[in-house]
Amino acid sequence: MAGANDGKAGLIESISAAVVVHDADTRITRCNAAAQGLLGLTEAQLLGKDSADPAWRFLRADGTAMPAEEYPVNRVLADQQPLQDLILGIQRPDSPDIAWVLVGAVPVSDPDGGLSRVVVTFMDISLQKRAEAELRRARREWEGIFQAIGQPAMILDPEHGVVTANRAVVRLTGMSAEDLRGKKCYEVFHHTGEAPRGCPFEKMLSSGRLETVEMEMEALGRVFLVSCTPMVDDRGNLERVIHIATDVTEQRQAAEALRMTQSAVDRTSVAVFWIEPHARFLYVNDAACRSLGYSRDELLAMTVHDIDPDFPREVWAAHWEDLRRAGSMTFESRHRRKDGRTFPVEITINYLKFDGRECNFAFAQDISERRHLQQQLLYAQKLDSISTLAAGVAHNFNNILTAILGNVELARRGTGRTGNLERAMEAVDRGAQLTKQLLSFSRRECGAKTAVSVAKLLDSVSQTLGAVLDSNIQVTCRVSDDAAHALANFAEIEQVLMNICLNAQEAMPKGGVLGIHANTVNLPPEYCRAHESMVPGEHIRISVRDTGTGMDEETLARIFDPFFTTKGPDRGTGLGLSSAYQAVARHGGAIEVASEVGRGTTFTVYLPATEKPEGDVARAEAAEPVGGNETVLVVDDDEMVLSMLEESLVLLGYTVLTAGNGKDAVDIYRQGRDRIDLVLLDYMMPGMDGEDAYGELRKINADVRVLVISGYDEESKVKPLLEAGVDGFIQKPVDLCKLSRAVRNVLDEP
Numbered sequence: 127m128a129g130a131n132d133g134k135a136g137l138i139e140s141i142s143a144a145v146v147v148h149d150a151d152t153r154i155t156r157c158n159a160a161a162q163g164l165l166g167l168t169e170a171q172l173l174g175k176d177s178a179d180p181a182w183r184f185l186r187a188d189g190t191a192m193p194a195e196e197y198p199v200n201r202v203l204a205d206q207q208p209l210q211d212l213i214l215g216i217q218r219p220d221s222p223d224i225a226w227v228l229v230g231a232v233p234v235s236d237p238d239g240g241l242s243r244v245v246v247t248f249m250d251i252s253l254q255k256r257a258e259a260e261l262r263r264a265r266r267e268w269e270g271i272f273q274a275i276g277q278p279a280m281i282l283d284p285e286h287g288v289v290t291a292n293r294a295v296v297r298l299t300g301m302s303a304e305d306l307r308g309k310k311c312y313e314v315f316h317h318t319g320e321a322p323r324g325c326p327f328e329k330m331l332s333s334g335r336l337e338t339v340e341m342e343m344e345a346l347g348r349v350f351l352v353s354c355t356p357m358v359d360d361r362g363n364l365e366r367v368i369h370i371a372t373d374v375t376e377q378r379q380a381a382e383a384l385r386m387t388q389s390a391v392d393r394t395s396v397a398v399f400w401i402e403p404h405a406r407f408l409y410v411n412d413a414a415c416r417s418l419g420y421s422r423d424e425l426l427a428m429t430v431h432d433i434d435p436d437f438p439r440e441v442w443a444a445h446w447e448d449l450r451r452a453g454s455m456t457f458e459s460r461h462r463r464k465d466g467r468t469f470p471v472e473i474t475i476n477y478l479k480f481d482g483r484e485c486n487f488a489f490a491q492d493i494s495e496r497r498h499l500q501q502q503l504l505y506a507q508k509l510d511s512i513s514t515l516a517a518g519v520a521h522n523f524n525n526i527l528t529a530i531l532g533n534v535e536l537a538r539r540g541t542g543r544t545g546n547l548e549r550a551m552e553a554v555d556r557g558a559q560l561t562k563q564l565l566s567f568s569r570r571e572c573g574a575k576t577a578v579s580v581a582k583l584l585d586s587v588s589q590t591l592g593a594v595l596d597s598n599i600q601v602t603c604r605v606s607d608d609a610a611h612a613l614a615n616f617a618e619i620e621q622v623l624m625n626i627c628l629n630a631q632e633a634m635p636k637g638g639v640l641g642i643h644a645n646t647v648n649l650p651p652e653y654c655r656a657h658e659s660m661v662p663g664e665h666i667r668i669s670v671r672d673t674g675t676g677m678d679e680e681t682l683a684r685i686f687d688p689f690f691t692t693k694g695p696d697r698g699t700g701l702g703l704s705s706a707y708q709a710v711a712r713h714g715g716a717i718e719v720a721s722e723v724g725r726g727t728t729f730t731v732y733l734p735a736t737e738k739p740e741g742d743v744a745r746a747e748a749a750e751p752v753g754g755n756e757t758v759l760v761v762d763d764d765e766m767v768l769s770m771l772e773e774s775l776v777l778l779g780y781t782v783l784t785a786g787n788g789k790d791a792v793d794i795y796r797q798g799r800d801r802i803d804l805v806l807l808d809y810m811m812p813g814m815d816g817e818d819a820y821g822e823l824r825k826i827n828a829d830v831r832v833l834v835i836s837g838y839d840e841e842s843k844v845k846p847l848l849e850a851g852v853d854g855f856i857q858k859p860v861d862l863c864k865l866s867r868a869v870r871n872v873l874d875e876p
Contacts, residue, residue, distance in 0.1 A: 144227070144248035148199045150241055152177040164225060164248055166218030185215030185224065198231040202244045208232045213251070226255040275370070282367040286310040286327060289366065298346065311369055317345040327367065330354040340374065349375045397471075401486040405429040405442050408485060417492060419464035433461050435468065448661070449477045449486060451651075457659065458712065461490065469494050554859060575713065577611040577736050578619065580644050580666055587623045587642070594628070598637030606645035612666040613736040614713055622706040622717075626670045626729045629703065633674025633727060641671045646735055657716040664735040665715065671728040677721040685719055751866040753778035756803035756873055760784050761791040761819065762835070763811040767858070771806065771865070778866050788814030792822045799827050804873055807852075809836035809844050817847045833872045835860070
């Protein structure tokens with residue numbers, strides 16, 4: 127008997143599956159090592175245990191707790207039938223993990239036919255269960271991802287049939303997932319009975335690889351980028367196809383709009399530049415190429431410094447920083463063509479940041495014609511002022527001539543008081559100063575901006591106004607100590623202030639007070655943003671206030687409009703204040719006006735302040751005449767002037783030769799060039815004028831010393847002659863001291 131038991135025990139141990147033998151009372155009578163390991167209990171702990179023992183905890187296949195009556199041994203005892211393929215989970219006392227097993231149970235009868243034992247076998251299927259769970263999780267995850275794809279995605283069979291479709295397809299087509307299943311993809315997207323031309327599915331079948339095609343799906347009214355990816359089995363046979371359609375309608379529309387924009391920008395008449403932070407061009411349009419004379423490839427290899435002389439490398443970094451802060455700027459500059467010629471441009475620039483990349487989008491407009499028209503406009507306005515100036519100047523000159531004539535007559539007769547000649551000289555100085563003001567006022571060209579003394583500017587304006595305004599108008603002028611220099615063109619800003627003051631006279635027919643005040647202010651960025659030509663910082667503020675009739679709101683709104691005037695017919699062109707507004711804007715400044723009916727008007731002009739340039743110190747003239755013993759050829763067509771100059775130079779000790787015109791002067795110099803040390807040459811003469819005469823003198827002697835004398839100032843008609851290389855210039859009228867100093871300055875030059 128013992129041998130039989132030993133044989134059964136050996137058989138049980140040899141089985142790889144876990145084996146547990148229960149008696150009819152469910153107590154465990156035998157168990158092999160596999161059962162001990164699977165259940166997590168030793169043989170001593172297992173033997174004698176029955177099914178009601180609290181150590182057992184079985185789970186159904188769905189993970190819920192299994193009641194004791196469903197335990198395998200209890201079911202077999204209850205049914206008297208074998209049990210197969212029952213899946214249950216075992217929670218072992220030594221581990222939190224659940225061991226999943228496949229259970230079989232067989233009843234064993236005794237010789238009398240009664241049920242004496244139940245043999246239960248356990249096959250560990252934990253790995254299989256975990257694999258199944260992982261597979262289910264992976265499928266859920268894949269399904270979640272598939273459904274979450276924003277683009278319409280489908281899985282197709284090899285015959286174009288829809289196996290499954292995601293939510294994006296449902297939304298796009300308005301069909302349910304069930305309705306979509308089994309339909310052909312071309313039925314869904316094209317509403318046709320066959321694959322369309324260029325179908326990526328058909329191309330994939332031919333190539334055996336991923337194919338992507340942009341297709342317009344008329345049925346849906348959209349454009350899609352469609353890709354078909356093959357999925358094959360281990361033998362390389364096509365099983366499924368991943369079909370994804372990406373809606374590119376907006377991208378295509380944007381690309382088309384961009385293409386049209388590109389075409390429009392390329393063909394616009396305004397030069398367009400895209401510029402990167404290091405001043406290199408990223409893009410230029412056709413107009414930019416035409417205006418500069420370069421090809422597009424040439425410009426794209428260049429920088430701003432190559433075409434704009436006003437933006438050298440050393441100022442570019444500061445300019446870019448200013449643009450970054452301001453966002454947008456408009457200013458005037460110059461562009462240089464391939465042939466070296468320059469032309470004025472108005473540039474509007476915009477700071478942009480795209481995908482983290484900075485750039486400058488610039489428009490450049492050739493303003494050569496505008497500059498010409500502005501000069502004509504300014505000149506026309508000056509002509510408009512001549513009628514006002516003429517009466518005042520005539521009156522003032524009559525007073526000056528009366529003073530000169532009277533004092534000279536008294537001195538000649540010896541009947542006047544002492545000092546008659548000195549008073550006559552003072553009157554001459556007044557006449558000379560008035561002439562200088564008129565010449566400055568009449569200049570047609572404005573020239574470059576320099577550091578202009580505000581005090582001298584307003585003094586010049588005041589003196590001119592004294593000759594022009596009615597005597598019943600009192601002019602007051604005050605310059606604060608902090609208002610030193612403005613960056614401006616003297617003549618142009620003088621013209622601006624004269625325009626304002628002459629308009630003020632019209633508003634004070636019965637007289638009044640005209641006050642001019644200048645001081646320095648620091649303008650903040652908020653103010654300058656409203657005036658695109660301005661840069662924050664110190665500015666000179668010049669206020670012109672009258673006590674006249676004032677203006678209503680309607681007039682104020684149009685005060686700077688070209689050709690708008692409140693004067694009567696034939697009394698004004700309406701260009702004065704319009705010209706003033708444009709001139710101040712060109713200076714990087716602003717002009718404002720405030721007025722109330724019956725309470726006067728105030729014009730305020732803002733100009734950039736600047737430091738006084740080094741070396742801007744006037745050279746003091748000699749208090750006494752300085753003579754010499756050289757030979758001077760004096761040339762002037764006015765006999766009175768010629769005689770006066772001859773006598774003056776003889777008085778100073780010079781040997782003097784005279785000529786009444788340019789031709790005689792050239793002949794005299796040709797004959798006596800070795801003894802003539804200086805030619806004092808009038809500019810305006812009939813026949814051969816000063817400019818032509820100078821050219822002939824240079825042919826005789828390239829080193830001839832020439833001092834030009836003229837009633838014009840050096841910024842007007844005389845300028846070309848000065849630029850040609852003459853040694854000096856003196857403006858009429860001249861006194862003995864002024865003449866002597868000018869002559870000696872030329873003669874003493876090495």
